[in-house]
Amino acid sequence: MRSFSLLTALVLGLSAFVRAKSSQGDDVLVILDPKLNRDDYSLFFGGLEKDGYSLTFRAPKDVKPKIIKDDVPSFSHVILFTPETKGYASDITPQSLIHLLSLSTNLLITSSPKQTLLTALSSEFSLIPAPPSSPLLSHFPARSDPPTLLPIPVPDPIDPKSEYADHPLAIPPICSPHTKAVWYEGTAWALGNNPLLFPILRAPKESFVSDASGDEGAEGVVDAAEKGGEGLWAGSSLAVAAGFQTREGARVVWVGGVEVFSDRLAAKEIAPGVPSGNTRFTRDIAAWAFQESLVLRISHISHHLASSPPLVGSNTTNLPTQYTTNDKLTYTAHISIYNPSSSTWTPHVSLPSPQMAFTMLDPHILTTLSHSPSHAGTYTTTFRAPDRHGVFKFVLDYRRKGWTWLKSEEKVAVVPPRHDGYPRFLSAAWPYYAGAVSTSVGFVLFVVVWLSGEGRETRKKAE
Amino acid sequence: MSTAYALPKDLSRATVVNTASLIRIVALSLISGAAIASRLFAVINFESIIHEFDPWFNYRATRVLASKGFYEFWNWFDPTAWYPLGRVVGGTIYPGLMATSGVIYNVLHYFNLPVDIRNICVLLAPGFSALTAWATYMFTKELKDESAGLLAAAFIGIVPGYISRSVAGSYDNEAIAIFLLMFTFYLWIKALKAGSAFFGTCAAVFYFYMVAAWGGYAFITNMIPVHAMVLILMGRYSSRLYVAYSSWYAVGTLSSMQVPFVGFQPVRTSEHMAALGVFGLLQIIAFAQLVRSHVSSKQFNNLLFYGVIVLGVGGVGAVVGLTYAGWIAPWTGRFYSLWDTGYAKKYIPIIASVSEHQPTAWPSFFMDLQLLVFLFPAGVVLCFKELRDEHVFVIIYAIVASYFAGVMVRLMLTLTPCVCVASAIALSTLMDTYIDPVQPEADEDETAQSDAGDSVSGSSATGSISGAAPKKAKKLAAAAVAAPPSANPLAELVGAATGGPRMKKGVWGFDTRFTVLLHTFGMLAFFVMHCTYVTSSAYSSPSVVLASTSPDGSPHIIDDFREAYYWLRQNTKEDAVVMSWWDYGYQIAGMADRPTLVDNNTWNNTHIATVGKAMSSSEEVAYPILRAHDVDYVLVIFGGLLGYSGDDINKFLWMIRIAQGVWPEEVQEANYFTPGGEYRVDERASKIMKESLMYKMSYYRFTELYGANPAQDRVRQQTIPKPSPTLDYLDEAFTSENWIVRIYQVKKEDHLGRDIKSANAFEGGKKRKRGRPAVGRRRAMQ
Amino acid sequence: MKSISSLLLLPLVLAAKPPQERLAELAQKNNGVIPLDATTFELITGPKRTWSASIQLTAMDPRRRCGPCKEFDPSWKTVAEAWSTVPAKHRDTHFFGTLDFDNAQAVFQKLNLATAPVVMIYPATEGPRQLASGKTGPSKYEFSQGFDPLPLAQHLNSHTPVPIPFKAPIDWNKYATIAFGFLAFATFLRYAQPVLQSRFTWGIITVISIVVFTSGFMFNRIRNTPWAGPKGASVAAGFQTQYAQETQMVGMIYGTLAASFAMLIFVTPYTKSSSRQRVQVYIWNAVIIIVYSILVSLFKIKNKAYPFKLFL
Secondary structure, rough: OOHHHHHHHHHHHHHOOOOOOOOOOEEEEEEEEEOOOOOHHHHHHHHHOOEEEOEEEEOOOOOOOOOOOOOEEEEEEEEOOOOOOOOOOOOOOOHHHHHHOOOOOEEEEEOOOOOHHHHHHHHHHEEEEOOOOOEOOOOOOOOOOOOOOEEEOOOOOOOOOHHHHOOOOOOOOOOOOOOOOOOEEEEOOOEEEOOOEEEEEEEEOEEEEEOOOOOOOHHHHHHHHHHOOOOOEEHHHHEEEEEEEEOOEEEEEEEOOHHHHHHHHHHOOOOOOOOOHHHHHHHHHHHOOOOOOOOOEEHHHEEEEEOOOOOOOOOOHHHOEEEEEEEEEEEEEEEEEEEEOEEEEEOOOOOOOOEEEEEEEEEEEEOOOOOOOOOEEEEEEEEOOOOOEEEEEEEEEEOOOOOOEEEEEEEEEHHOOOOOOOOOOHHHHHHHHHHHHHHHHHHHHHHHHHHEEEEHHHHHHHO | OOOOOOOOOOOOOOOOHHHHHHHHOOOOHHHHHHHHOOOHHHHHHHOOOOOOHHHHHHHHHHHHHHHHOHHHHHHHHEEEOOOOOEEEEOOOOOOOHHHHHHHHHHHHOOOOOOHHHHHHHHHHHHHHHHHHHHHHHHHHHOOOOHHHHHHHHHHHHHHHHHHHHOOOOOOOOOHHHHHHHHHHHHHHHHHHHHHOOHHHHHHHHHHHHHHHHHHOOOHHHHHHHHHHHHHHHOOOOHHHHHHHHHHHHHHHHHOOOOOOOOOOOOHHHHHHHHHHHHHHHHHHHHHHHHHHHHHHHHHHHHHHHHHHHHHHHHHHHHHHHHHHHHOEEEEOOOHHHHHOOOHHHHHHHHHOEEEEEEEOOHHHHHHOOOOOHHHHHHHHHHHHHHOHHHHHHHHHHHHHHHHHHOOOHHHHHHHHHHHHHHOOOOOOHHHHHHOEOOOOOOOOOOHHOOOOOOOOOOOHHHHHHHOHHHHHHHHHHHHHHHHHHHHHHHHHHHHHHOOOOOOOOOOOOHHHHHHHHHHHHHHHHHHHHHHHHHHHHOOOOOOEEEEOOOOOEEEEEEEHHHHHHHHHHHHOOOOEEEOHHHHHHHHHHHOOOOOOOOOOOOOHHHHHHHHHHHHHHHHHHHHHHHHHOEEEEEEEOOOOOOOOOHHHHHHHHHHHHHHHOOOOOOOOHHHOOOOOOOOOOOOOHHHHHOOOOOHHHHHOOOOHHOOOOOOOOOOOOOOEEOOOOOOOOOEEEEEEOOOEEEEEEEEEOOOOOOOOHHHHHOOOOOOOOOOHHHHHHHHHHO | HHHHHHHHHHHHHHHOOOHHHHHHHHHHHHHOEEOHHHHHHHOOOOOOOOOEEEEEEOOHHHHHOOHHHHHHHHHHHHHHHOOOOOHHHOOOOOOEEEEEEEOOOOHHHHHOOOOOEEEEEEEEEOOOEEOOOOOOOOOOOOOOOOOOOHHHHHHHHHOOOOOOOOOOOOOOHHHHHHHHHHHHHHHHHHHHHHHHOOOHHHHHHHHHHHHHOOOOOOHHHHHOOOOOHHHHHHOOOOOOOOOHHHHHHHHHHHHHHHHHHHHHHHHHHHHHHHHHHHHHHHHHHHHHHHHHHHHHHHHHHOOOOOOOOOOO
16 A cells, blocks of 8 residues: 555656656657667667657658658657668658658757768758768867867857847857867768758867868868869868758757767767766757757737726737827737746746837838836837838747747738817818808808898888 | 691590690609619529629628718728728728618618618619619700600610619619719709709709719719800800809819818819819809999990900919919829820820720710610700700710710710700600691791791790890891792701791691601610610620520529639638739629738729739749738639630730839830730740749649640630649649639748748759858858 | 931041040031941940940831831930030930941841831940949830830930930920911901801701711720721721721711701701602601611621611
C-alpha cells in the first residue's frame, strides 16, 4: 500500500520534474542514419529526454512512423542525423520536408561535405553549399588534431537592447553567454541574402573550404576566388551552423557536421582542463530550433477611441469596426514571451522599439509603441486618424533575426463624419443667416403693409 | 350639310360627353395595362431578377435603405467598394430611386402586405411606365386634345425606345426619371399657359424629385431656360412667362441644392448657368417692362432696350469671367463630350469605353421608334402650324433631343417621349380630318366669303402670334390665294402652315376616309407587332442570365454568372477582396457580397487604371500590385468557349488604353497588336499580349479541353496555340460551367522567402544550379 | 532651296569637327531641322551621343503619295523652329532631324519601317543627359492625338533638357473668317429679317435637321464612316454600323413619308374638287405604303432576324 503511494509519489515527482520545455510540443522524431551509433550521441539525446522530449528513432529507409499522416504532421520536431545518407523512404523528400515546415514543424538538419539530397535541399534555404567533398579546415591554432577538426569560439550574444542588436550582421542571442569554444568537423556554407536566414555559428577567420586535406589546398582556394569562378570559400563569411525561420515561424537549424553533437567531441578538452562547449552549444541550438528560446507572441490586440477606454476584460472579439476621420485612436498590443524554465507565457517587458503602421496602401501613420509600465507587457500608442476615409489596417510587424516574428493586421474602416456630425453654426456664415432672416422679416412686413394698404383703399371706395 | 356616313341623331350632348370621358378612362387604364404587361417579358421568360449592372447597386442600396432606414442610408459609407478607398455612398448617389421604392416598401408593410423588396425593385419600372403614359397624355392634351393625348400615351406605353430602359428588373434611375421628365414638362407648360405660380412651384417640386432621381436632370435644367429664351426672342415675353419661370427656378434650384450629390453645383457649374442667366434676364426685362409701362418717352424706351441688351451681355461676360477665374467649374467631361464628340475618346477613355455612349446608327432609330420616326417630322410641322408657346417647347425639345440621341445611344431615351407626342399630334390630326363626317359642298365660290372657322385646328393660331410674324404671314397667304391652289400645293401648304385665310376644309366621299383610316390602322397594327417583337426579343434579357437554344430548339438558360458569384459567396472569406474589370463590380458586390477594387461608379480613374495595368502586364509586374491591394481573387469573364462576345478579351483594349493614360511608359497599346496592327489571340499574337495576365487567365488550360483538336476561340474565331499559358502567381480557383466566369486565387508569398517561380520549380522537382558566395561579401564581413 | 544647298554643303561641313558642333551648325543652317541622309543619320544617332535627337522619318516626294507626311511636316517644322529659339547651351543638346525616304531607303529598311511619317526619339547615351533608366534605345511618338504641333511639343518636352517654347500660332485668318461671318450674319439679319421671322423658314430648317439627325448623321460625323463600302456595297452589314450613303437613303425615305403624311393632312382636305382630292388620297396612300415597305426591307438587310415584311 505504502509502497504504492511511494511509487505514485515518485511517478508524480518524476512527472513534475519531467515537463515539456518546448512551446509547441515535445514529441521529436530522430531520423538516424544506420551508420551512426545512437550511443555516440547519448549526451545530446539524453539531454533532450531529460528536458522532457519524447524521442522516436527511425532509420531513413524505414516506412514507419510516417512524418506526415493525412497531411497532419505526426511530430512537432524532426531531427535529421543523416549527413551522408543517400537513400530515404518515399515519404522523405526535399518537398515533403519543406511541406513539413509549412505545417509548422521544426527541423534540425545535419549535413556533411558529401553531396546528398540534403545539399540540394539546403539551397532552397538560400544556403550556398560548398563544393562537394571539401570539408572546412583550418591550421590555427596549432594543434595535433587533423586540420578538419577545428575549434570554433562561440561569440557572446549581443544584448538585444543595444544599438547593434538590429545590425544585419548581428548574431541573435541563441547561444547562452560564455559558452566555451566548440570542436567542429564538417562542411560550411556561404549565406545567400535571404532575410529569413542568419548564421548561428560562423567559421573562424583562418578557416577555409578545400577538397585537399592538406596545406597545398590553400593557394588553390585563393586562386579560385581571384579567378572569380568559385567564390571565396574561406573566412568568417562562411557559417557552420545557420538558423532559418519561415514566415509562419517554423524553425530550421542547419549544422554542417553531425559530430558536433557527439559525446566524443563533447568530452574532448578545448584547452588543458577546459571541456569543450559542445554539449551546451548543441542544447542551445536545439532549444532555439524547438521553440524554447526567443519565442514571442501577441496575446491580444485592442484599439479604441482615446476618449472612451474599453471596459476591463474586453477581448478582441468586440473591437470597434469603424472610426471617423480625425478621431484620436489608441492602439494596444499585449506581447508575451515564452519562459522555458517554467514553460509559461510571461509578459515581455523589454521589446526594443516595436512599431505600428496605420496603413491604407501606404502607411499613413508610423509610430513607435511605448511600453506602459503600469501593465507589464502592454505596448500602446495614441494618434490622430488621418483626414482621409477608407479601409485602414493597424499593422504590427515586428521582425528580428532569431526571434519569433510578431505580425498582426486589424482592418478598420475610417469614415467621414455623419451628415449631422459637422459643426452646425459657422461663424463665417453669419452674413448668410442675417440675409435669410432679414429677407423673411422683410417679406412679412411687406405682406402686412400691402394688405393694410388694400384695406384702406377699399374703405376709401366704400366712403 | 351632308355627311359622309350616317350619324345617330337622337343623342343628347350630355350622353356624348359622358361616353367620351368614360371611353377615355377605359382607354387610359387599358394603355397602362398594356404598358405594364409588355414589360413583363423578362419576368416570364426568365424570372423576377435584377438586370444588368447598375441596377444591382441600386438594389443593394435599396436593401440597406429598407433595412436600416433613411438616415443610416444617408450616412452609408461602403468600405467594400473601391477597396481600400471605400465609397461614401450617401453623398455620391441620386437617392430618388431608392427612396421611392423604400417608401413603397414601407407603405405596403404598414398595410401588412409583406412584399419582398426585390419584387418592388423589379416591378418599379413597369409601374412607373404606366404613370409615364398618363403624364404623356396630360402633356399632349395641353398641346392638342384628348384624342392626341390618348394616342401619345399608347405610343409611349409600348414604344421600344422607352421599354429598353424600363423592362421589369432594369431597376435603374431612368425607370422613374422619364415619368418625372414628362410630368415636370407638363407642369411647366401648364404654369406657362396659366401664368400660375402654383403650377410653377409644382413643376419645381417635381424638378427636385427629378434631380434626386437622375443625373439627366441637366436636360430639364437647360430645356426650360432655352424655351423661355426663345420665347423672349420671339417677342413673346409675358407676365405669365415671368411668373412661371421665376417660381420654377427659385424653388427648383433651392430644393435641388438639398440633394447631397448636387450640393452647390447649381450656382457653381456651367451646366446650370443657362438657367441662372435666363432668370437674371427675365428680371431685367420685367423691370424694363415695368418702367416702359410707366414712362412713355420713345428715346427712353430705346435707352431701356439697349440697357437690357448691355446688361444681358454683361451678365454673360461675368459668367465667362467667373469660369476663367475658376469660380464656376467649366463643363464636366461627360457633358462636354456631347458637343465636341471627339473629346471623350481623346481625354476620357472610361466614358468612351461604355457601349451606350456610342453614337447611334439609323437602324437603332428605326428599331426603337419604327413608324414614329417619320410621323415625328410631320408632327413638328403641325406644331409650327399653330405656334403657341407650348408648341415652341416641343419644337425645341425635338431638335435638341434628336441631336443628342444621334450622339449617344442612351439618350434615345430622352428623344422618345417627344417623338411620341409629336407623332401622336400628327396622327390624331390625320384621323380627325378623315373621321370628321362633314362633307364640304363642291362649288368654288362659297369658299371665298365663308371664313367662319369650323375647322378642327388653326383658329387658335392667330391668338399668340405677335411681333412681325402676321405681316409675313399675310404676304405668304396672299401669294397662296393669288396662285390657283391646286396648281401649287406647296403654296397651299404654306398658306395652311402660316395660318393664312382659312379655306373650307373637308373630305368628300366614304371610300377616301375608309382608305386612309384603314391603312393608318394597318400601320398602327404593324407598329404594335413590331414593338412586341422587339421588346420580347431584344430588350428583355437580364444580361445576368443568358438564354440560348439547344440544338433541338428548346430554350436553354446559361447561368454562369450567378453560379460563379454564389461560389464566391459560399467558398471565400467574408473580407476576401475580388479584383475584376469595373463592369462586374456592382454584380460582385450585389450577388457575391465581397469587396471589390473597382465598380461601375467610375469615379477614380487612377484606381481603374491600376486594375487595367495589373490585367495588362505580366505576372511578375502584376503580383506586387495585387498584393499591395490585398487582392485574394481575380475574376475574369471569358466567352471563347461559348461565343459570348461581351467578354474581357474584347474589353481588353480599353483596359490597356486606360492604363496607358496613367502609365504611358509601362503600358503601350501598340505592343498588344501584331506587327501588322491586328488584335489577335492566336499564335500570331504579340509576345506582350501572350504574357499579359488577362490573356493567361482567359486561356489557362483552354487547349486541354480540345485534346488533340485545334482549340477554337468562338468569339475571335481564332485557334489558341498549344500549350496553354501557365500561371505561377495565381491558382485557378473556380471556372463556371460554360467557362464564362473564371476565378483565380492569388498565392501568398512563399514561406521560405523564395520568389514563387523558383518555389514552383522546386515543387516540380527541378534542381537549381549551385550558387556561389559573392566575393564582394567578404569585405562586408570584415 | 535652302535645304538643297545645305545638302551640297554637307561634305564640307562634315570636315573635322566634333559631331555635336557639326549638328548644331546644320541645325542652325536649316532653322532647326537637320535634313538627314544615311551618313548624317548614322552621325546623329551614333552610339556615343551626349545629345538626344528626335527624327522625323517621312516621304515628302510627291511620287510617294504620302498624305499624312505632308500633313505632319509643317507641325514638325514649327516645333523645331520653336526649339531653335532656346539658348544655345540647351539647344545644342537636342536636335531635330528629318530623314526622307528617298534620301536613305537603307535606314528605313534597317529600322524596318513600312509606314511614314514616323517620329523616333533617341535619348542621350552618355554624358549628363543620359536617362536615369539607362535606356538608350529610341522611342516612338504615337500620333494618337493627330498631327497637330501642340501634342507633339508636349510629348517632346519630356525628352528635351528644357521644355520647348512652343505656342500654338494665333490663327488670324480663322478669327478673320469668324469676324467676317459674324458681320455678314448681322447684315443678313438686317435684310433677311422678314425671312427669319417667318415660321416657314424655321419650320423647314427644323424638320430637315430632325430628319438628318434621326437618319444617323451624327454617327457618320463621329465615326467618319466611308461613303460606301468596299466594291461599292451601299449597305453595311450589321446592326451597329452604316455607310454615309445609307444615311442619305434613309433620310430621303423619312422625308418622303413625312411629306406624304403632311400632304394628307394639309393639302388634300383643302382640295376644291372631290375627284382631284380622291386621286390625291390614293396617290399619297400608295406612296406611303410603297416607300414604307422599302424602308422595312432595307431594315431587314441590317437586322437579319427581323421577321416582318410589307409588300416588298
